[in-house]
Amino acid sequence: MLIVTTEQVAGREITASLGLVRGATVRAKHLGTDIVAALKMLVGGELTGYSSLMAGAREQALDRMAAEAEALGADAIVSMRMQTSAIAKGASEIVAYGTAVKLSQ
Numbered sequence: 001m002l003i004v005t006t007e008q009v010a011g012r013e014i015t016a017s018l019g020l021v022r023g024a025t026v027r028a029k030h031l032g033t034d035i036v037a038a039l040k041m042l043v044g045g046e047l048t049g050y051s052s053l054m055a056g057a058r059e060q061a062l063d064r065m066a067a068e069a070e071a072l073g074a075d076a077i078v079s080m081r082m083q084t085s086a087i088a089k090g091a092s093e094i095v096a097y098g099t100a101v102k103l104s105q
Helices: 031-043 048-071
Strands: 014-028 076-088 091-103
Touching (some): 048 091
Antiparallel strands (some): 014 091, 076 091
16 A cells, blocks of 8 residues: 555546545553663663554554555555544554545556
8 A cells, every 4th residue: 555645646646535544543551661761761862662662553553544545445545644642641542544545557
């Protein structure tokens, strides 16, 4: 599935817009990750446990969005965006969304 943040796909014509597609996931922190992060904050640096958690969440949201577009018969997703929000203490939601389209051959 071709996914772009632009409104068009370079070199291709959009022949049909199939509508909004989205994928979401909610992830919670692990107590062990919090402990390691608290220690890391004493000396500074990247909180790799949190980075890994968010990277996995982004990939899962993208995969779910692409699956929804494939179910509609889309060739691509244009104007893709991501959004995150805290929905509870220690839990975040990531949503990926865009417009599913058919492209010319």
